[in-house]
Amino acid sequence: MGLAPALAQARGLVTDATYLSVVNAALEQSKRLGASYADVRIHRRREETVKTRDDHVNTVVDIERFGVGLRVLVDGAWGFASTPDVGVREMKKLADIATSLAKANAAVGRRRVELAPNPAHVDVWQTALEKDPFKIPVADKAELLLGVSERLRKVKGVSFTRGWISTHLEWKLFASTDGALIEQSQTRIDPGYEATAVHATSGDFQSRAWDGAGLQIGWEYLEKSGFLEAATRVGEESVEKLNAPAVKPGMRDLILDPTNLWLTIHESVGHPTELDRALGYEANYAGTSFATPDTLGTLYASPIVTLFADKTTPGALATVGYDDDGVRTQKWNLVDKGRFVAYQTTREQAGWIGEKASRGCSYAMDHGSVPFQRMPNVSLQAGDQDLSTADLIKATEDGIYIRGAGSWSIDHQRYNFQFTGQTFQEVKNGKIVGPLKDVGYQSNSPTFWKSCDLLGGPSTWQLGSAFNDGKGEPEQSNGVSHGCPSARFRGVSILNTKDQKL
C-alpha cells in the first residue's frame, strides 16, 4: 500500500516496520472479505503507579496492555475483532471474525452506516514534554510521596494520609483503507494525595485532597506544580474542615473555584452535548440528554457563558493530534454566549444532524475496545474582564466559596445534579468569614448555567481532569480535562450532607 515511505517522511516517532506489515495485512484481508471500509489500531497502554499509605509505600505496580483492534464496514454494518497477538499471520483470522460479525449485523439491520468524508492523514503526534515520567525511578517517586506524607503528618490533627503518582502512556498506530496512517503517543501524569482528620470524641472524620489536576505532561509538572509545598496547607485544611461548623441548608450564591467547577462542567455540559446520548444510543447505560437537536439555538446558559470543546488544549488529557477515526482534532463552541450551538460527533454521527464533517471525537480506550464518541476537553471561556477570585468574593453579599472536587451525581438526562467539594468558605458582605463543612449543592443544569452572573478572568482559568470517565457498553474509560475560570452562580440550593432534609 506504500504506507511505510509516507510515514517515514513524517516528523517524530518512527514506527516499527513489523507493525506496518500487520496493519497492511489487516486492511488488505478486510477488503478481500468484502469490507467497504476498515481501520486498524495497534494500541499499547502502560500505567505505572506508586502509592503511599501514611508513612510507607504500599503499592508499586506496572500494567501494560498491547494488541490490535480491527473495525470493518460490510454492507453498511460494523464488525469488530481484537487480539493481543500482533502478527501478520493473526490478521487473517481477525479479519474473518470482524467481517463475519459485520455481515451478520447487516443481515438484520435497516440503517446503513455512512462515514463523513475525511482527508487521509499521514502524520505523527506526541505529547510535548521535557522529562519522560517513565524514566524517573520508582524510588524517586516514592521519596516524593513520602516527603508529602511527612509534611501532612506533621500537621497536628491529621490522622491518616495517602498519596499516589500514576504515569500513563498510550501509544497507537492507526491505519485505514482510506489511506490514513497515523502514529501517536500520549504521556499523562496523575498525582495526588489526601489527608484525613478524625475527631477524637465525636467520631466525625473529614478528608482534604490536593487540588492539582492530572495532565498530559512530563515529570517537570511535579517539579513546578507545588505538589510537595502544598502539603502542609492541605493537611491544615483537613483539620480546619473537621472543626468547622456544619452548613445550614438554604438558597445561597456560590463562588466555584476552577478546582471544583471543572467537574460540574463535565457532568452538566460535557455529557449532555454528546450526540449519541442525545439521540438515544446510550439510553441503556449512561442515559440520554436534555440537549436534544430541537434545542439547538436555544438558551443553555446566561449570555456571559461560552463553553467550548477542544482536543488541542495544551496539557489537557483528551488532547491528541487525530481521533480514532483518523480525523484531525479541533476546537469549536458548544455553547456560544449562552446559546447551545453544536454537538460532539464522529464520522459516523456527523450526517445524523446534517453536518458534513466530523468534530473528531472518536476514541477507543484500548485495542480490545470499539471506537465510539467520547468527550473532548470541554471548557468554560474566561470572562472579558480580568476579575480575580477575590474580586468575585468581594462582590458577593451572602455565599459560599468552594474549592476542590468531592462527591458528584447527575440524572440520566443530565438535569438534576448534586456536588460537594473539598473546602467550603462562608462569604458575608464581600469577605470570607470562616470555614464550613458537610456542604453539598444541588441544581438543574439549565437553571444553574443561566444563574451564572460573574466570571473570573484569564488569570483564574485552569484545568481540572478526570482519568476515568466511563461510558458505553462494554464500558470504556476516557481521560478528559476541563478548563474554567472561577465563576459565581446565584441562588443555588445548599444542603447539609450529614443531615439529610428537604
Next chain:
Amino acid sequence: MATEAPVQVGKRVLALVAKHEPKAEVLVGAAYDHRTHTRFARNEITTSGDGDDWTLSITVQLGLRSATATTNQLDPESLDKLVQRVIANAKLSPELPETMPVLGAVKVTSNALHDPGLASLGARARAQGIAAALEPSRSADLLTAGYVEVHDGLIARISSAGLEVSAPYTDASFSVTARTKDGTGSGWNALGTRKRAELDFAKVGRIAAQKALASAKPKTIEPGRYTVVLESAATADLLWHLVTALDRRNVDEGRSAFVDKIGSRVINERFTLTSDPRRTPMLPFDAEGSPLAPRTWIDAGVLKELTVGRYWAKKQGIESTGAYDGYELAAGETAPDALLKGIKRGVLITRLWYANFIDEKTLSITALTRDGTFLIEDGVVTQPIRNFRINQSVLAAFDSADAVGNVSEATWSALWRVPSIRTHDFLLASASDAI
C-alpha cells in the same frame, strides 16, 4: 480458546523468575478471557465484537521489597523482559511494610462456574435473543437500547510457595431499556448469570417494555419522606454501599460507620447478609489465592464480621477473611405484591442511578430513581410519577424496613442476590426532570 492453560503460563513465569532471582517469592495471577458482545439502540444492532485477551500479573517479593507488573504478552521474549523488569523494580522499590509472604498450597472448594452452553453462545444466538427481547417493544412501538455480553475464561493463581488454584468460568449479562417514542416513559430490566438456561432474553425485554408503557406520562408529586418499595435492583444499589463499609481496617482506624459496632445491631433484624461460594457463583479464591469460606457479615441485623486483609489481620492478631465479590441478602417471607399492602401513600422504585457517597460516617448516599417510578396508594400502584434524587442513609433505609421480599434474585450481576424490600421515611429530596 486459550492456547495454553493459565496454570502452565504461571509455571513458565515461576521458572523464569527462579532463573533470574532464585530467592524471590513470586505470586502469579493468570487469566484468559474470551469476550463477545452485541449492542443495540433505536431497535437495531449498532456494534458487536469478539476479542480474547490475557491478564498476567506477576508479583516479585524480595523480603519487604516488592513490585508487580501486569501484561497480556505471553511470548517467551516479552515474558523474559517483563520478569527482569519486575525483579529490577522490586530491587529498586522501597520496603513495603504491608508485604505478606505469598500463600502456599491451600484447599479450595471447587464450584461449577462454567457452562459450555453459555460459552458457545455465538453472534447469531445473541442476535436471536435480542430479537426475542425486542418483540414486545416493537409491537408496542417503543424505542429500545440494550446490551449482551458473554465471557468464557479460565483464571488461576500460582505461587513459588506451592499455591496452585484455578477455575474455569462463564458469565453473561443482558439488559434492556425501552422508551416510549414521546419520551415520557422509560423501563429497564437486566440479569446476570453464569448459565445459558437462565439467560432469558424474552423476559428481560418483556419487563422493560411493560415498565416503559406503565411509566409513560408521569405525574409530579412533591419531594418528601415516603414509604418506598425498592425492587431488587434498587435494593442491590443500596446494599453495594453498605458492603463497601464492611472493612475492618477502616473501623479500627476510626473512619467508618461501623466503629464500635461489631456485635451490635446495625440494621433491621429482618436482614442477614452472607457470602457463600457454595450458594453464590463467585470464584472460590481471591486475588492472592486465599480460599473463600462461607461468611455471615450481618446476622439478623447484627454486625458479625468485617472483611480483613492478611496484613491487617496479622497486625491485629485476628484471622484474615480474604476479599469477596459475591453477596446474598437473604429473602424474607413477603410476596412481591404483598410488599405494597398497607401502604397508604408511597413510591415503588425500579432502580437507582449514579449513586455516590455524600457522607461515609452516616453511610449516606445520593442517587436518582430511574426507569420506572410509581405512586402507591392504598396498597396498589396507581400511576407513574416523575423521578427523584434521593439523599439517604443506607443504614437508616435498611433499619426502617418492615418487609422483605420472598425471592433473593440476581439483577445486574450473577454475584449479588438481593430481594425487594419495603422501608419508611426514605428521603426523595428533589425532583428530577429526567425520564
